[in-house]
Amino acid sequence: MAYTIGIVGATGAVGQELITLLESRSFPVKELRLLASARSAGKTMAFKGKEISIQETRPEAFDGLDIVFFSAGASISRDLAPEAVRRGCVVIDNSSAFRTDANVPLVVPEVNAHVLREHKGLIANPNCSTAIALMGLNPLHKAFGLKRFFAATYQAVSGSGVKGMVELEKQIRAWVNGETATPEVYAHPIAFNLFPHVDVFLEDGYTKEEHKMANESRKIMGLGNLAISTTCVRVPVMRAHSIAINAEFERPVDLAKARKAIEDADGVDLVDDPASNRYPTPQACTGVNNCAVGRLRVDSALENGLSFFVAGDQILKGAALNAIQIAEALPR
């Protein structure tokens, strides 16, 4: 059994990683169709040693595809994902367009693969910080019953796509030459800087990214009343996100049990031996499938609380890897 696969946004950071993963994970691909903007049409990209010509993303391009990965932003997903579903495709959408739609499963396979049974052709891939945070939170939730969490993120520029990485590199190179590169992607310089601004600001003073982390965490974990407060911060790191979390639980916590819960969970490694300087860092997580959890400790300001630090590759578990894992977990 092999599938015809489409990738919308094939030339982007996530699109490129999807191509790599389809190959490296030996996903059963019968045909791969690479779709992008008209600007990229006609260029080629390599897959299993062959060059594939990029086509413009148009409704007809979806005909005959089994699975289409969308990773070209929310407005393209809103316009074209329903079109692909109408033409018989299963869409795995990396944008925020449908994530909170009650009819669309939002999935981190290690957490809620079971909801895939109810999909109606469209499946949403979560926000990158949310997916990475849940890799640490969910095993602890299963052990102690999650009630509330506070999170502060350290988000890599890859979250803004290739252009975010280009912007950081450009500013770094300018600085080394004693020059200044004017910010184009971000409102402020990102080299040697950071800012509590990821996605747009909303009425209540939180950003849309902060709301995504809260709403998506509740939906994926199936915990409608989970209390969440997050601060999302962009940092001068290339492609792995880190998150500092204080989590409060229903039941008394036990550090040994917490460590075992992380150790036993799929997709996450316990990297927690401070005496040997072992704890999660974004650089060590770059290019790595598993997220890393460390600095696990009993929280000093919560009744049944644990603090920890989690890091994961933003383009992998935060996007492309999770999307492929959804495809792998689809009911046959």
Add this chain to the structure above:
Amino acid sequence: MAYTIGIVGATGAVGQELITLLESRSFPVKELRLLASARSAGKTMAFKGKEISIQETRPEAFDGLDIVFFSAGASISRDLAPEAVRRGCVVIDNSSAFRTDANVPLVVPEVNAHVLREHKGLIANPNCSTAIALMGLNPLHKAFGLKRFFAATYQAVSGSGVKGMVELEKQIRAWVNGETATPEVYAHPIAFNLFPHVDVFLEDGYTKEEHKMANESRKIMGLGNLAISTTCVRVPVMRAHSIAINAEFERPVDLAKARKAIEDADGVDLVDDPASNRYPTPQACTGVNNCAVGRLRVDSALENGLSFFVAGDQILKGAALNAIQIAEALPR
């Protein structure tokens, strides 16, 4: 009335800033004695247009000094600060050596200048992240009564002194040249990276830096029961720290009142107009005396809670400026 002043650790990042501040703030200096390790003895540094020769830090060097700033690490302070006090100096110590000593006032002048009346010759200057956090927390405490806070820091390499800044620069320059510079100051690369490791790890899984933030906050604010949980993270930023804070209060919070409390407080600016991309960033705080507070919002996971982001120059309010402000506030 003018003072004879000594600076121990004159060649360090904080020492250099102390010299600059004594001059720029027109501190009444009768004589300035620059003290450092034997290695630096004989070199000169400029003060008010004159070159001053650096002397080795020995007990006799304190004779005749009115005020001595110590900024050469905890072990030198432990060895020599009591010696300076014995010789009649008032010591303002930037190290952690005496901060939790019940007989030593620990002071952020905007918060607790009144305790200076009780000093016995030795006054401690707080940890940099603590001083910066309190610039945001204290005005809100006065308005609503602080009960508990969670903090995640984004700490600049200047917190490790000149060598931290040199390390980041060296790694950045190597990266641009396609090379790798081996970490010397930190356990991991800091360029394009970050790690939840500032100071040493303690038994309970928190670091000493995280304990400092908790213990020093309680002491400076005079709130012995304040519940605090922090995660301290080193980031590739040169010299300003940022901190994401979720704070819980005794009394119901009001956003307008909170904003006014920050606006009316000394030493801190409300930088909070997200619609115009105005919020605190470490780069904008570099070289600036006042700390910046922004992203002020009603916390979504606390009963009477406020979230905010605060940034401040680590060498200024986090060290040298606060030390000079203590000297300025000394009872005459």
